[in-house]
Amino acid sequence: MNSIKLHAPATIANVSCGFDILGFCLDKPYDEIEIKKISDQKVVINSIKSEFSNIPLFANQNTGGIPALKIIKDYKLDFGFEINIKKGIPLCGGLGSSAATAAGVAFGINKLLNNKLSNEEVVKYALEGEKISSKTPHADNIGPCINGGLVIIKSTNPLELINIKTGEYFFSVLHPNVKISTKMARELLPKNIKLENAVKQWGNIASLVYGFSENNIDLIKSSMNDYIVEPVRSKLIPYYDEIKETALNHGAIGCSISGSGPSIFAITNSYEDSKKILSKMKNILEKKSINFHGYCSKINNKGIEVL
């Protein structure tokens, strides 16, 4: 096999109280990535025109280029790769855009190398790519992007990803077109937290995971409370409280910040509700003349898909 095409999907990290340890894979949006072997030992990145084409084209600055370069070096390959990326996931949106490129490239190259790398190594190379957007990269986007479904990032070192069986859920995702860098969002976080708040948070995270695994909607609903991160980061997102309140008032099971924001997600168990809620969420930004993107998506249980 000399070339491969794939979809690398968007992801929702954190999932309310699950800061840094929980992530969902979405059906859309997604990046389209094509990787071709080339005879030179180098990495060429091409950006295919899309709504979000403003990615770095130097391989050593691109989240997909970095894993490609490292794999060539570590495995002493005598060839290189041309990588064509059509971005479908907004950049710096909190939807795992950089993770999708990093994971998509590491995953795709592994296929071109006849699965020479373990799943763990694929994640590790993808994490190398993520380093460019976050000093302390976590696998809460990469894990769900590769594995699909709902994933606990139990540990990053050593890497332990736990997939949770869930019922069918739908996401209304609103991406307000304002820039929040992952670095900035992370710098806002407290270094220390009160033990009593940590206890509340782990009561909720345990209940949330059990709620999803048992398809207990009341439990999911009452567990989606974040005492640590949402209170700080929500201030960066225009009209966050109003959008969240609207989603919950229109029947969302829960609503929170996707990744480090500014995207906001609401979760439902019906596609119809998901469309209705997204429409209500959009209305708020429309009235304030803030640009946005909106997506309705089910859970993507496959993860990265080879086309």
Place this chain on the structure above:
Amino acid sequence: MNSIKLHAPATIANVSCGFDILGFCLDKPYDEIEIKKISDQKVVINSIKSEFSNIPLFANQNTGGIPALKIIKDYKLDFGFEINIKKGIPLCGGLGSSAATAAGVAFGINKLLNNKLSNEEVVKYALEGEKISSKTPHADNIGPCINGGLVIIKSTNPLELINIKTGEYFFSVLHPNVKISTKMARELLPKNIKLENAVKQWGNIASLVYGFSENNIDLIKSSMNDYIVEPVRSKLIPYYDEIKETALNHGAIGCSISGSGPSIFAITNSYEDSKKILSKMKNILEKKSINFHGYCSKINNKGIEVL
């Protein structure tokens, strides 16, 4: 009904990384409690001779007396109760001894009142009794004592207890005969913790709960790591590290401090292993001439049992 007899079982709170939010109900040891209506509006506490009879006999100082007095007052009862307690659970051992008495009395009186109180009210009255042994009482012993099984204490206010379905597991419980008060054990805890440690902890707690619900022994094993409480409290327990290492070396799935200690529990999925491990754990204290009690128990899925 004018009198009732019941067993109020011991419990394991915290369960490693589940500080203040997770508890198991044990089959043994247990307290035996008899409650009789008496014509006077008062509460009489009698202690039946046992290995652990040194409980306060003034009703307003006894963890069972306090709920009884409050129920009489709140429900304007024109009668009172004689309560006979035979302690089977070591006091101040970290096995929910005070919770068993408090929960047993609240539960039993509710039966004598023809279930006038909701389950939530029973827990609340029991918590009032617990206040005498801990300034900030948690339901991590009372919840499992009443409900049985494995319980997440999702929230204390409002009270939310979530029972987790589990497979069959066995506990080797070693109670070294040294005194650690709940108050003292709590005062040792840090008020603030590093966010990065909190994240590790909630990754483990989410995985531990999912591991029990899916009967995934490898996941339970790798999740029973406590970064917050065990490092501090284990120093109070003689030969803790040696006992834990011994339990793990002999096949325990996990080993940690029960409640606020000094009891230590190891978990297995076979009764035979549980007996073998307890014997190895006991050997260590025997060699050091430290007195102890030891119990092998399965999970008690019934909780308090009316005889």
